[in-house]
Amino acid sequence: MQIDDADETLMLRYRDGDAGAFARLYARHKGPLYRYFLRQCGQPAVAEELFQDVWLKLITARAGYVPQARFATWLYRIAHNRLVDYYRASQRNLPVSYASDCPEWAEVPAPVEEQPENREDRRRQAERLLELLAELPEAQREAVLLKEEAGLSLEEIAQTTGTGRETVKSRLRYALARLRRSLGGAS
Amino acid sequence: MNDPRDQEWQDQELSALYQAIPKVEPPPWLDDRILTAARAAVAPHPAPTIPRFRSFRFWAVPVALAATLIMAVGLVQLTRQAGEREPSMDMKVQSSAKPAAEADAAPAGRLEFKAADRALPAVPPASPAPEPSTLMPMERRKADLLQEAPAAVEKETTVRQLKAERSPTEWLAEIAELRQQGRTAEAEASLAEFRRRYPDYHQP
Numbered sequence: 001m002q003i004d005d006a007d008e009t010l011m012l013r014y015r016d017g018d019a020g021a022f023a024r025l026y027a028r029h030k031g032p033l034y035r036y037f038l039r040q041c042g043q044p045a046v047a048e049e050l051f052q053d054v055w056l057k058l059i060t061a062r063a064g065y066v067p068q069a070r071f072a073t074w075l076y077r078i079a080h081n082r083l084v085d086y087y088r089a090s091q092r093n094l095p096v097s098y099a100s101d102c103p104e105w106a107e108v109p110a111p112v113e114e115q116p117e118n119r120e121d122r123r124r125q126a127e128r129l130l131e132l133l134a135e136l137p138e139a140q141r142e143a144v145l146l147k148e149e150a151g152l153s154l155e156e157i158a159q160t161t162g163t164g165r166e167t168v169k170s171r172l173r174y175a176l177a178r179l180r181r182s183l184g185g186a187s
Numbered sequence: 188m189n190d191p192r193d194q195e196w197q198d199q200e201l202s203a204l205y206q207a208i209p210k211v212e213p214p215p216w217l218d219d220r221i222l223t224a225a226r227a228a229v230a231p232h233p234a235p236t237i238p239r240f241r242s243f244r245f246w247a248v249p250v251a252l253a254a255t256l257i258m259a260v261g262l263v264q265l266t267r268q269a270g271e272r273e274p275s276m277d278m279k280v281q282s283s284a285k286p287a288a289e290a291d292a293a294p295a296g297r298l299e300f301k302a303a304d305r306a307l308p309a310v311p312p313a314s315p316a317p318e319p320s321t322l323m324p325m326e327r328r329k330a331d332l333l334q335e336a337p338a339a340v341e342k343e344t345t346v347r348q349l350k351a352e353r354s355p356t357e358w359l360a361e362i363a364e365l366r367q368q369g370r371t372a373e374a375e376a377s378l379a380e381f382r383r384r385y386p387d388y389h390q391p
Contacts, residue, residue, distance in 0.1 A: 014229070022225040026218075034213040048217055055221045059228045126207040133205075147197075148205045154196075172196035179201055 007071030015062045026055070029072070032149035033079060039145055040083055042134060050086055054079045069159065076150050076160045080142070087138075125183065132182045140175035143168055355381070355388050 007028070013021035033054065037047035057078055065074075133141055139161075146157045157168045353361070358381050365374035381388075 014225070017229040019226040019229050022229075023222055026222065026225070030218065031210055031212050035211055038211060048213065051213055052217060052221060056224060059221075059225050062228070122204070122207055126204055126209075129201070129204050130208050144205075148202060169196050176196060176198050176201060180198065183201075183204075 008067035011062070011065055011071050012067065015065050022059075025071070029075060032151075033075065036076070036079060036142075036145045036149050037083070039130070039133060040138065040142060041086070046086070050079070050082050053082050057082070070156060072150050072152060073156045073159050076146060076152065080160050080162070083142075128183065129179065132179050136175050136178065140171045140178075143171040144175050147172065355385050 005024075007025060010021040010025045014025065030051075034047060034051050037050045038044060041047050041050070054075070058075065061078075133144065136144070142161065143157055146152045146160060150160075152160060154165050154168050154172075158165045161168070358377070362374050362377050362381065365371075365377065
Protein backbone atom coordinates (compact mmCIF):
# COMPACT_ATOMS: atom_id res chain seq x y z
CA MET A 1 0.00 0.00 0.00
CA GLN A 2 1.50 3.31 -1.06
CA ILE A 3 1.62 6.26 1.28
CA ASP A 4 -0.90 8.15 -0.85
CA ASP A 5 -3.21 5.18 -0.57
CA ALA A 6 -2.74 4.55 3.15
CA ASP A 7 -5.84 4.54 5.32
CA GLU A 8 -4.61 7.48 7.35
CA THR A 9 -3.94 9.54 4.22
CA LEU A 10 -7.38 8.75 2.84
CA MET A 11 -8.98 9.74 6.10
CA LEU A 12 -7.06 13.02 6.13
CA ARG A 13 -8.18 13.69 2.59
CA TYR A 14 -11.76 12.98 3.56
CA ARG A 15 -11.39 15.27 6.55
CA ASP A 16 -10.41 17.99 4.08
CA GLY A 17 -13.48 17.38 1.92
CA ASP A 18 -12.53 14.59 -0.49
CA ALA A 19 -15.58 12.32 -0.58
CA GLY A 20 -13.82 10.01 -3.01
CA ALA A 21 -11.19 9.22 -0.39
CA PHE A 22 -13.95 8.13 1.97
CA ALA A 23 -15.41 5.86 -0.69
CA ARG A 24 -12.07 4.07 -1.06
CA LEU A 25 -11.67 3.80 2.68
CA TYR A 26 -15.17 2.44 3.04
CA ALA A 27 -14.70 -0.12 0.29
CA ARG A 28 -11.56 -1.35 2.00
CA HIS A 29 -13.03 -1.78 5.49
CA LYS A 30 -16.73 -2.34 5.05
CA GLY A 31 -16.58 -6.12 4.72
CA PRO A 32 -14.38 -6.88 7.73
CA LEU A 33 -16.25 -4.41 9.92
CA TYR A 34 -19.62 -5.77 8.88
CA ARG A 35 -18.55 -9.35 9.56
CA TYR A 36 -17.08 -8.28 12.89
CA PHE A 37 -20.53 -7.07 13.98
CA LEU A 38 -22.43 -9.88 12.31
CA ARG A 39 -20.39 -12.57 14.02
CA GLN A 40 -20.38 -10.81 17.36
CA CYS A 41 -24.14 -10.25 17.40
CA GLY A 42 -25.42 -13.03 15.19
CA GLN A 43 -28.31 -10.92 13.90
CA PRO A 44 -28.03 -9.14 10.56
CA ALA A 45 -30.42 -6.35 11.56
CA VAL A 46 -28.38 -5.53 14.66
CA ALA A 47 -25.14 -5.79 12.72
CA GLU A 48 -26.43 -3.37 10.11
CA GLU A 49 -27.47 -0.87 12.74
CA LEU A 50 -24.17 -0.99 14.59
CA PHE A 51 -22.22 -0.93 11.34
CA GLN A 52 -24.06 2.17 10.20
CA ASP A 53 -23.59 3.85 13.56
CA VAL A 54 -19.84 3.40 13.42
CA TRP A 55 -19.49 4.90 9.97
CA LEU A 56 -21.76 7.80 10.81
CA LYS A 57 -19.75 8.44 13.94
CA LEU A 58 -16.59 8.39 11.88
CA ILE A 59 -18.12 10.87 9.43
CA THR A 60 -19.12 13.13 12.29
CA ALA A 61 -15.70 12.92 13.93
CA ARG A 62 -13.75 13.54 10.73
CA ALA A 63 -12.99 17.18 11.55
CA GLY A 64 -11.03 16.21 14.65
CA TYR A 65 -9.20 13.29 13.09
CA VAL A 66 -5.48 13.24 13.82
CA PRO A 67 -3.56 10.11 12.79
CA GLN A 68 -2.08 9.06 16.10
CA ALA A 69 -2.44 5.34 15.39
CA ARG A 70 -3.43 3.10 12.53
CA PHE A 71 -6.75 4.01 11.04
CA ALA A 72 -7.98 0.45 11.59
CA THR A 73 -7.24 0.71 15.29
CA TRP A 74 -9.28 3.91 15.50
CA LEU A 75 -12.12 2.43 13.45
CA TYR A 76 -12.37 -0.73 15.52
CA ARG A 77 -12.05 1.21 18.74
CA ILE A 78 -15.22 3.02 17.74
CA ALA A 79 -16.75 -0.31 16.77
CA HIS A 80 -15.80 -1.96 20.06
CA ASN A 81 -17.28 0.89 22.08
CA ARG A 82 -20.47 0.71 20.08
CA LEU A 83 -20.63 -3.03 20.64
CA VAL A 84 -20.20 -2.63 24.39
CA ASP A 85 -22.97 -0.01 24.38
CA TYR A 86 -25.17 -2.47 22.55
CA TYR A 87 -24.48 -5.18 25.10
CA ARG A 88 -25.29 -2.83 27.95
CA ALA A 89 -28.45 -1.52 26.29
CA SER A 90 -29.74 -4.98 25.45
CA GLN A 91 -31.35 -7.22 27.99
CA ARG A 92 -28.07 -8.79 28.88
CA ASN A 93 -25.22 -6.86 30.42
CA LEU A 94 -21.64 -6.83 29.24
CA PRO A 95 -20.65 -10.46 28.87
CA VAL A 96 -18.56 -11.74 31.73
CA SER A 97 -15.91 -12.88 29.30
CA TYR A 98 -14.88 -9.24 28.88
CA ALA A 99 -13.51 -9.18 32.40
CA SER A 100 -9.75 -9.08 32.07
CA ASP A 101 -9.30 -11.68 34.80
CA CYS A 102 -12.20 -13.88 33.84
CA PRO A 103 -11.38 -17.15 35.65
CA GLU A 104 -13.73 -19.36 33.77
CA TRP A 105 -12.01 -18.99 30.46
CA ALA A 106 -10.06 -22.15 30.90
CA GLU A 107 -12.99 -23.94 32.43
CA VAL A 108 -15.48 -23.14 29.71
CA PRO A 109 -16.28 -26.58 28.45
CA ALA A 110 -15.78 -27.06 24.78
CA PRO A 111 -18.85 -28.36 23.01
CA VAL A 112 -18.69 -31.99 22.19
CA GLU A 113 -18.57 -32.07 18.46
CA GLU A 114 -18.37 -34.89 16.04
CA GLN A 115 -15.44 -35.08 13.76
CA PRO A 116 -16.22 -33.88 10.26
CA GLU A 117 -16.80 -36.89 8.10
CA ASN A 118 -14.93 -35.39 5.23
CA ARG A 119 -11.88 -33.47 6.31
CA GLU A 120 -11.15 -32.56 2.71
CA ASP A 121 -14.35 -30.65 2.48
CA ARG A 122 -12.82 -27.36 3.34
CA ARG A 123 -15.98 -25.42 2.86
CA ARG A 124 -17.80 -27.52 5.40
CA GLN A 125 -14.92 -27.10 7.78
CA ALA A 126 -15.08 -23.37 7.34
CA GLU A 127 -18.78 -23.40 8.05
CA ARG A 128 -18.11 -25.48 11.12
CA LEU A 129 -15.48 -23.02 12.23
CA LEU A 130 -18.03 -20.28 11.90
CA GLU A 131 -20.43 -22.17 14.12
CA LEU A 132 -17.74 -22.79 16.68
CA LEU A 133 -16.74 -19.19 16.58
CA ALA A 134 -20.28 -18.23 17.50
CA GLU A 135 -20.06 -20.42 20.56
CA LEU A 136 -16.96 -18.73 21.91
CA PRO A 137 -17.24 -16.24 24.75
CA GLU A 138 -17.73 -12.76 23.28
CA ALA A 139 -14.36 -11.38 24.33
CA GLN A 140 -12.50 -14.33 22.86
CA ARG A 141 -14.50 -14.17 19.69
CA GLU A 142 -13.85 -10.45 19.39
CA ALA A 143 -10.12 -11.01 19.74
CA VAL A 144 -10.23 -13.61 16.97
CA LEU A 145 -12.29 -11.37 14.71
CA LEU A 146 -10.05 -8.37 15.27
CA LYS A 147 -7.08 -10.52 14.40
CA GLU A 148 -8.57 -12.30 11.40
CA GLU A 149 -10.89 -9.67 9.96
CA ALA A 150 -9.23 -6.41 10.86
CA GLY A 151 -5.69 -7.74 10.79
CA LEU A 152 -4.79 -6.07 14.06
CA SER A 153 -1.72 -7.02 16.07
CA LEU A 154 -1.82 -7.97 19.74
CA GLU A 155 -1.03 -4.40 20.76
CA GLU A 156 -3.64 -2.96 18.43
CA ILE A 157 -6.28 -5.36 19.71
CA ALA A 158 -5.34 -4.32 23.23
CA GLN A 159 -5.71 -0.63 22.28
CA THR A 160 -8.97 -1.28 20.52
CA THR A 161 -10.57 -3.20 23.35
CA GLY A 162 -8.99 -1.19 26.14
CA THR A 163 -7.25 -4.15 27.70
CA GLY A 164 -3.66 -5.26 28.17
CA ARG A 165 -1.55 -7.09 25.66
CA GLU A 166 -1.31 -10.19 27.85
CA THR A 167 -5.07 -10.30 28.27
CA VAL A 168 -5.49 -10.29 24.53
CA LYS A 169 -2.92 -13.02 24.17
CA SER A 170 -4.74 -15.14 26.75
CA ARG A 171 -8.06 -14.67 25.03
CA LEU A 172 -6.61 -15.71 21.72
CA ARG A 173 -4.81 -18.66 23.22
CA TYR A 174 -7.95 -20.01 24.86
CA ALA A 175 -10.05 -19.33 21.79
CA LEU A 176 -7.70 -21.11 19.42
CA ALA A 177 -7.28 -24.04 21.75
CA ARG A 178 -10.99 -24.48 21.95
CA LEU A 179 -11.46 -24.20 18.22
CA ARG A 180 -8.72 -26.72 17.55
CA ARG A 181 -10.23 -29.11 20.03
CA SER A 182 -13.68 -28.76 18.59
CA LEU A 183 -12.47 -29.19 15.06
CA GLY A 184 -10.89 -32.44 16.00
CA GLY A 185 -7.31 -31.45 16.38
CA ALA A 186 -7.00 -29.31 13.33
CA SER A 187 -3.59 -27.73 13.10
CA MET B 188 7.58 -15.11 15.45
CA ASN B 189 9.97 -17.94 16.15
CA ASP B 190 8.96 -18.03 19.77
CA PRO B 191 7.08 -21.33 20.24
CA ARG B 192 4.78 -19.60 22.75
CA ASP B 193 3.40 -17.54 19.87
CA GLN B 194 1.87 -20.69 18.46
CA GLU B 195 -0.50 -20.65 21.38
CA TRP B 196 -2.30 -17.55 20.19
CA GLN B 197 -1.90 -17.77 16.46
CA ASP B 198 -2.62 -20.69 14.21
CA GLN B 199 -1.94 -20.36 10.49
CA GLU B 200 -4.11 -23.30 9.57
CA LEU B 201 -7.04 -21.96 11.54
CA SER B 202 -6.44 -18.56 10.00
CA ALA B 203 -6.51 -20.06 6.53
CA LEU B 204 -9.68 -21.93 7.39
CA TYR B 205 -11.26 -18.77 8.70
CA GLN B 206 -10.39 -16.95 5.49
CA ALA B 207 -12.15 -19.72 3.58
CA ILE B 208 -15.44 -18.76 5.18
CA PRO B 209 -17.64 -16.99 2.60
CA LYS B 210 -17.24 -13.24 2.86
CA VAL B 211 -20.49 -11.67 3.82
CA GLU B 212 -20.80 -8.02 2.79
CA PRO B 213 -23.19 -5.30 3.96
CA PRO B 214 -26.29 -4.92 1.78
CA PRO B 215 -26.07 -2.41 -1.08
CA TRP B 216 -28.71 -0.14 0.39
CA LEU B 217 -26.55 0.26 3.48
CA ASP B 218 -23.55 1.13 1.32
CA ASP B 219 -25.61 3.76 -0.47
CA ARG B 220 -26.85 5.26 2.75
CA ILE B 221 -23.42 5.59 4.30
CA LEU B 222 -21.74 6.89 1.15
CA THR B 223 -24.53 9.41 0.68
CA ALA B 224 -24.10 10.59 4.26
CA ALA B 225 -20.35 10.87 3.75
CA ARG B 226 -20.77 12.94 0.59
CA ALA B 227 -23.40 15.16 2.18
CA ALA B 228 -21.15 15.85 5.15
CA VAL B 229 -18.42 17.40 3.01
CA ALA B 230 -20.53 18.82 0.19
CA PRO B 231 -20.77 22.61 0.14
CA HIS B 232 -24.30 23.48 1.11
CA PRO B 233 -26.12 26.03 -1.02
CA ALA B 234 -25.87 29.11 1.10
CA PRO B 235 -29.31 30.61 0.52
CA THR B 236 -31.28 27.48 1.38
CA ILE B 237 -30.39 26.66 4.94
CA PRO B 238 -29.71 30.19 6.21
CA ARG B 239 -33.00 31.39 4.74
CA PHE B 240 -34.82 28.53 6.42
CA ARG B 241 -32.99 29.18 9.64
CA SER B 242 -33.65 32.90 9.29
CA PHE B 243 -37.34 32.30 8.81
CA ARG B 244 -37.45 29.95 11.76
CA PHE B 245 -35.44 32.40 13.83
CA TRP B 246 -37.54 35.47 13.05
CA ALA B 247 -40.96 33.83 12.82
CA VAL B 248 -41.81 34.12 16.51
CA PRO B 249 -40.51 37.70 17.07
CA VAL B 250 -42.27 38.93 13.94
CA ALA B 251 -45.53 37.30 15.00
CA LEU B 252 -45.24 38.84 18.46
CA ALA B 253 -44.45 42.27 17.03
CA ALA B 254 -47.40 42.07 14.63
CA THR B 255 -49.72 41.07 17.45
CA LEU B 256 -48.45 43.94 19.62
CA ILE B 257 -48.89 46.48 16.83
CA MET B 258 -52.43 45.30 16.16
CA ALA B 259 -53.28 45.39 19.85
CA VAL B 260 -51.93 48.93 20.25
CA GLY B 261 -53.78 50.04 17.12
CA LEU B 262 -57.05 48.58 18.37
CA VAL B 263 -56.62 50.22 21.76
CA GLN B 264 -55.94 53.57 20.16
CA LEU B 265 -58.92 53.27 17.83
CA THR B 266 -61.17 52.27 20.71
CA ARG B 267 -59.90 55.13 22.84
CA GLN B 268 -60.37 57.65 20.02
CA ALA B 269 -63.88 56.42 19.34
CA GLY B 270 -64.69 56.63 23.04
CA GLU B 271 -63.35 60.16 23.27
CA ARG B 272 -65.00 61.43 20.10
CA GLU B 273 -68.56 60.40 20.85
CA PRO B 274 -69.03 62.10 24.19
CA SER B 275 -66.75 65.04 23.47
CA MET B 276 -69.37 67.75 23.32
CA ASP B 277 -71.24 66.63 26.39
CA MET B 278 -68.05 65.98 28.30
CA LYS B 279 -66.83 69.48 27.60
CA VAL B 280 -70.08 70.89 28.86
CA GLN B 281 -70.05 68.76 31.99
CA SER B 282 -66.39 69.15 32.77
CA SER B 283 -66.77 72.82 33.56
CA ALA B 284 -69.43 72.07 36.16
CA LYS B 285 -67.66 69.09 37.69
CA PRO B 286 -65.99 69.46 41.07
CA ALA B 287 -62.21 69.43 41.07
CA ALA B 288 -62.10 66.53 43.50
CA GLU B 289 -64.20 64.44 41.19
CA ALA B 290 -62.06 65.41 38.26
CA ASP B 291 -58.90 64.46 40.18
CA ALA B 292 -60.46 61.19 41.21
CA ALA B 293 -61.18 60.29 37.60
CA PRO B 294 -57.91 58.90 36.32
CA ALA B 295 -58.89 58.35 32.75
CA GLY B 296 -61.21 59.60 30.06
CA ARG B 297 -63.43 56.55 30.26
CA LEU B 298 -64.23 57.14 33.94
CA GLU B 299 -64.77 60.81 33.24
CA PHE B 300 -67.19 59.90 30.48
CA LYS B 301 -69.19 57.65 32.81
CA ALA B 302 -69.40 60.38 35.44
CA ALA B 303 -70.65 62.78 32.80
CA ASP B 304 -73.27 60.27 31.71
CA ARG B 305 -74.59 60.00 35.24
CA ALA B 306 -74.74 63.78 35.56
CA LEU B 307 -76.65 64.27 32.34
CA PRO B 308 -80.43 64.60 32.60
CA ALA B 309 -82.60 62.12 30.78
CA VAL B 310 -83.71 64.72 28.25
CA PRO B 311 -80.98 67.27 27.90
CA PRO B 312 -82.02 70.89 27.45
CA ALA B 313 -80.87 72.82 24.48
CA SER B 314 -77.20 73.06 24.97
CA PRO B 315 -75.44 76.33 24.52
CA ALA B 316 -73.30 76.76 21.47
CA PRO B 317 -70.01 75.01 22.05
CA GLU B 318 -66.73 76.82 21.92
CA PRO B 319 -65.44 76.33 18.38
CA SER B 320 -61.84 75.78 19.46
CA THR B 321 -62.72 72.67 21.46
CA LEU B 322 -64.47 70.83 18.63
CA MET B 323 -63.43 68.70 15.71
CA PRO B 324 -63.40 70.35 12.23
CA MET B 325 -66.78 69.02 11.11
CA GLU B 326 -68.36 69.90 14.42
CA ARG B 327 -66.70 73.27 14.33
CA ARG B 328 -68.20 73.87 10.89
CA LYS B 329 -71.62 72.90 12.24
CA ALA B 330 -71.21 75.26 15.17
CA ASP B 331 -70.15 78.04 12.85
CA LEU B 332 -73.21 77.49 10.75
CA LEU B 333 -75.41 77.47 13.83
CA GLN B 334 -73.86 80.72 14.99
CA GLU B 335 -74.19 82.31 11.56
CA ALA B 336 -77.81 81.25 10.98
CA PRO B 337 -79.58 83.61 13.43
CA ALA B 338 -77.65 86.57 12.04
CA ALA B 339 -78.68 85.73 8.49
CA VAL B 340 -82.32 85.40 9.47
CA GLU B 341 -82.12 88.65 11.34
CA LYS B 342 -80.57 90.41 8.34
CA GLU B 343 -83.23 89.13 5.96
CA THR B 344 -85.96 90.22 8.35
CA THR B 345 -84.45 93.67 8.54
CA VAL B 346 -84.42 94.02 4.75
CA ARG B 347 -87.99 92.90 4.56
CA GLN B 348 -88.95 95.39 7.22
CA LEU B 349 -87.11 98.14 5.38
CA LYS B 350 -88.79 97.13 2.14
CA ALA B 351 -92.13 97.14 3.91
CA GLU B 352 -91.55 100.62 5.23
CA ARG B 353 -90.81 102.09 1.78
CA SER B 354 -93.52 103.88 -0.11
CA PRO B 355 -94.79 102.25 -3.32
CA THR B 356 -93.28 104.98 -5.38
CA GLU B 357 -89.86 104.54 -3.81
CA TRP B 358 -90.07 100.76 -4.24
CA LEU B 359 -90.91 101.07 -7.92
CA ALA B 360 -88.08 103.50 -8.34
CA GLU B 361 -85.68 100.94 -6.83
CA ILE B 362 -87.04 98.30 -9.20
CA ALA B 363 -86.47 100.58 -12.13
CA GLU B 364 -82.96 101.29 -10.93
CA LEU B 365 -82.25 97.52 -10.69
CA ARG B 366 -83.42 97.12 -14.26
CA GLN B 367 -81.20 99.91 -15.40
CA GLN B 368 -78.29 98.25 -13.67
CA GLY B 369 -79.03 95.02 -15.54
CA ARG B 370 -80.06 93.15 -12.38
CA THR B 371 -83.15 91.87 -14.08
CA ALA B 372 -83.74 88.83 -11.91
CA GLU B 373 -83.61 90.88 -8.72
CA ALA B 374 -85.86 93.49 -10.31
CA GLU B 375 -88.41 90.83 -11.27
CA ALA B 376 -88.30 89.26 -7.81
CA SER B 377 -88.71 92.61 -6.17
CA LEU B 378 -91.57 93.47 -8.51
CA ALA B 379 -93.31 90.18 -7.67
CA GLU B 380 -92.95 90.99 -4.00
CA PHE B 381 -94.28 94.48 -4.64
CA ARG B 382 -97.34 93.08 -6.45
CA ARG B 383 -97.94 90.62 -3.66
CA ARG B 384 -97.80 93.43 -1.15
CA TYR B 385 -99.69 96.01 -3.18
CA PRO B 386 -102.00 94.00 -5.43
CA ASP B 387 -104.24 96.96 -6.12
CA TYR B 388 -101.54 99.45 -6.87
CA HIS B 389 -101.65 100.69 -10.46
CA GLN B 390 -98.31 101.49 -11.92
CA PRO B 391 -98.11 104.73 -13.77
